[in-house]
Amino acid sequence: MHNILRGRISDFDNKIEYMKSTITSIQDYPVPGILFRDITTLCEDARAFGLTIDMLYEAFKDVKIDKVLSSEARGFVFGAPLAARLGAGFVMVRKPGKLPRETMKEEYQLEYGTNELHMHVDSVKEGERVLCVDDLLATGGTIIATIKLAQRAGAQVVGAAFVIDLVDLGGAVIKSRPNAA
Secondary structure, three states: OHHHHHHHOOOHHHHHHHHHHOOEEEEOOOOOOOEEEEOHHHHHOHHHHHHHHHHHHHHHOOOOOOEEEEEOOHHHHHHHHHHHHHOOEEEEEEOOOOOOOOEEEEEEEEOOEEEEEEEEOOOOOOOOEEEEEEEEEOOOHHHHHHHHHHHHOOOEEEEEEEEEEOHHHOHHHHHOOOOOO
């Protein structure tokens, strides 16, 4: 993806480096042994946040997308503005007990525990083309759960996008396995 975007976006490498410089790493959060990548500092920087949405848009502007699905809460920060920019609907994929209508659920593993995600059963229609967006790709549990929810609803998942890829936790491996979900 970097090579494709590098050709479309002027000064690509410098923009990526600037965005990286605005992300704060916090040791032992939320539990000992975890190096947490805090994207709130990227979002607080108007230039970095704008560049992030611009680059996500550039990556998918030529792909027909009906809906953008994002998991709470940090995925919403990037998924909602991207959906608006792409002219697509936005679907919130949430933790248990947060959605008011009938939901379907998918359990997943975190690098420090387990959880489940829920999506309204009528959020995505059969055959809709969806893009799954999250802030970070670590072990892949959250995005795989989101993809499975979309597929169970009958959607065609056309891609997944992330702001941060934690290669040391297997992120790049998940990206390179299109049938991982």
